[in-house]
Amino acid sequence: MVDRGLLYREWKQNQVVILLSIVFLVLANPLTIYHSYSLNESCLAHSDPKLCAFFVDYHIDSMIQVNWVIGIILAVCLVGLERSRGTMDFLLGLPYTRSQIFQTKFWLGAVVIVVSQLIGFLLAWLLILFLKPEQVNFFEHGSIGVMITSIMFYSLVMAAGSLAGNAFAQLLTAFATSVLPYLIIVLPFSNIEIISGVQVWRLFPNVEYYFDFENNLMDFSPIAYVDSSWVAESKYLLLIPAVMSILFYFIGYISFIKHHNERNGYFFLWKTLDRPIQILVIVLGILGFGIVGHSAGESIAGYIIGMIIGGIVGFLISYFSIFKKVRR
Template identity: 45%
Template sequence: MVDRGLLYKEWKQHFWIFLVVFAAVMLSEPLTLLNDYFQYQGCLAELKKFPDMECVLYKDYEIGGAMRMFWVGGVALALSQIGFERSRGTLDFTLGLPYRRGIIFNTKYVFGLSILLTAQLLSYLLSYALIILYKVDVIHFHEYFIGSVIFCFMVYSLVMAAGAMTGNPLAQLVVAFSTSILPYLLIGLPLANLRIIRSFFGGHSAFFYGETELLDYITPIMYLNHFGIQYGSLAFTLIPLAMGILFYMIGYFCFIRQQIERNGHFFLWGKMDRPIQILVILFGIGGFGTASGSSLSSYIFGMLIGSAVGFLISYFLIFKKIKQL
């Protein structure tokens, strides 16, 4: 599945990015807790001047926390391991070594994921030690740590899969972000346009809450605000875990099957260029139409603007080769 020689090469080649990401992920939450503690001590010092002040050392992880930034490390690693490596030409050298492509991808994937998981585990231990030491009153800490690990796994798998099918770092980021909102583009956007069109002819244009809630479950980016087990449901934990596994399988398949000669182009497989361009134009038409749907004339005008914007964006992103580093 992985090769020790490739693991060593991966470590030497990406040493600094691994080190920076590891340190950032590991220290982000402990440093946040330390900052909260020092602010609390400062508040206690001010009580002599302002007796009516209230000082509380409290943290609710459902509202927010540095653990939400774990996924940034996953994006940085995946970009470095495939996008920038392909852009510099070093991935071509790696693929020329006497190893199967599947072993190369799995080595990169396992090593990058190990860096992230180890850093998150140490962050958890350090954070929990500070919570006990300073007696911080916390809520949802353990649930949100588990959720952050799973979300980071999903994001890392998604960006790695995007890198396996694209030819430059910008394309890798665009494809990863587009996939993270794809259910809303494919389902939510057409439904919104149908409701607007229906309203022009006397129908009701209100959104159905059930549909919006269903889209939340299958849209990766929505899990940025749904770490851990919320509302007594395991879905917010199990669904992103399943999506992370699916993205890994897609990335593995694309890495071993697609050609590598299109460095600098948006997609490695040239036959994807035209269908994706058509989709981008349709999304532009639907998006601008929905945003301008106050009247039938403005709706049509918005669709025309959206088609032009979609064409220009797709043309310059997909059909213009980016110079290699």
Template identity: 40%
Template sequence: KGQMDFTLSLPFSRSAIFHTKFFLGAGMIAGVHVVSYLIVYLLKLGLHPIETPEFNSRYFYALLSALMIYSLFFAAGTLTGSAISQAIVGFSTSILPFMLIGLPIIHLDFIIRTSGSWVDTSLNYLVSPISPITYITNDSFQQEYQHWFNGEAFIIPLVMMVIFYLVGLVSFVKHPIERNGRFFLFSKMDRPIQIMVIVFGVLGFGWVGFSYDSLLGYFVSMIIGGVVGALTSYFLI
């Protein structure tokens, strides 16, 4: 907090401070990947392995993924008032498509009692490509399911990186203070996010309730999830 207050008191614009910090971190990540690439490439030339499939593209994919995750947590830091809330928001955003799209799909499948194959296809074809967490877990959607378009594995993380960068830039320039202890620096975000946490608690615990294979267990689990979500959002936010 003290360091940020001091930095903001210097005769530099918020935009200049943001870009300096952002590109310094991004440059470090890129530099590490370049050094790693050169070392492995020299080993490859010296050892002559039998095969190195997609050597260049995999390194480029890893670099894009790392920069995208970095920009996500950087943006989370510009929206939140503490390091803990930054980590929570960053991780929650990385799995947000699974909670926002995946959980309703799973509940719908439970209610209409289908075979479940369309759920797997939907999660892998629709949800996984737009979930940041996918790009650091080597999700199987890249091998087992047809891509939306050529270059999907590279274009989607690149677009998400740009979006997170813009969110971080706008929020850092617009909010008047830094690290004030609040969960969100923009107080107007508190109530909508609190409602989302409660809804996700209801859907998440309802998912656990599927194991009882009864409507009673299903609804009891959702009620418990609502209570847990309400308490969690209250004490955190």
């Protein structure tokens, strides 16, 4: 599964990034507690003690909310930058299986993300016992949830790296995937409203059902977990990013071991994806710019002009990003 020689190679190649990631993830949680404590001390020094309260709220003020960024950085360093530099070709030529290479890379980053945050959780818990805040909100739920969302984004970007031919393509693919579940529903609905003149929410029993549907749809969009509002919702909501993490892992694993043609410098390693993704980008461009054109002109003419511009923009973006080879 994980090869020691490969593990050492990955460690030496990404040593600085890994060490900085560990330091950040370990300290983020304790610093959240200390930050709240320092604010309380500052309040006590300048205000009436009755007006000051030492509490920690992981929904409002938490440094761990950006821990998911570390997962993205690690995934780009482990896969995307290797493809951009061309060192992945050398690695694939070594006497290791593709499965060993992917498993070593994936689990190295996953262990760094999880173990570092577990240590940070323990340090924060000890700090809470020592400083004794009056109230702590969502400590366990927030800390564990951030671990899950960090792994989800890490798995997503690793999967994108297994499909893409360079770091830029990896990030763009991951971002597009993170918003795609929302776009493929909302954009068509918005265009239906413009064409038919019937507001979509009227098709639901009442407006509350419509907003519930929209919120539930966002729960299946990875980008929704960038915002910390999920902390205050049901604890079972975290099952969605947990399942998505597993799904992205298998997508990345299968893609990495199956795509033997590296297509150096191209957007996708799998040539079959080029045309369908180009068509999708053009369609989304048409629908998106159509809405913008209608909003600007409040007319069907503006809507049509926006769709034409969107089609041209979508074609140019997809053509120059997907079909044009990137020079190294």
